[in-house]
Amino acid sequence: MQQNFEQVEQRIRAACERSGRRRDDVQVIAVTKYATLAQTEQVLELGCEHIGESRWQDARDKWASLGERGQWHFIGHLQTNKVRDVIGKFTTIHSLDRMSLAKELNKRAAAQGIEVDCFIQVNVSGEETKHGCKPEELLEFAERLKPFPQLRIEGLMTMAPYEASEQEVRQVFSTLRQLKDELNDKNVFDYDVRHLSMGMSNDFEIAIEEGATWIRLGSILVGAREGL
């Protein structure tokens, strides 16, 4: 796994250089959804403190053992009835996509007296299988999040289509960046929405070139289902 980290690091640096960006502006989330407890511990030992999981059922045991040693990011579709399980454990939710979820997150966070960092997930590609609010509904959705004081909107998140040309993927990522700029131009929040959570194993370099500040890497870094 160490070799994966080293190789990926080189590719991240090259992508930053190509696009005139600072390496420090891109953070890596190691997605451990298919990884064992031991592999997840290895990720932390290699110095990557950001762990991404997409289902509470898969994360539970790993979090119980390693929760205090990293920062946990919830990157998958979050069912409203799972919010009580993840709140206070996952510092960041990358999949805020509907009002009912916002309401529940705010309520549970308030009960614990904490704030929760959120990314609004946007379905830029429009694929039916993907979650996220529609790009044309983003402004209105963001406006409706303002009354929730426990939610801090860090940025926007998207997933590019898996089998698409580089040009199509690039288009998806650059659209997400434009949507973020629009939120800030319109001053929807009284703070700047700064982050873009986009890019996975097969498209992270394009994402970096288009402005990603968080990339979510599973198979290339940690391993696919059976581990690397």
Ligand SMILES: *Cc1c(COP(=O)(O)O)cnc(C)c1O
């Ligand atoms: C699984 C997953 C990833 C990581 O996928 P890889 O292709 O293995 O890098 C990133 N983001 C989300 C939302 C995921 O579900």
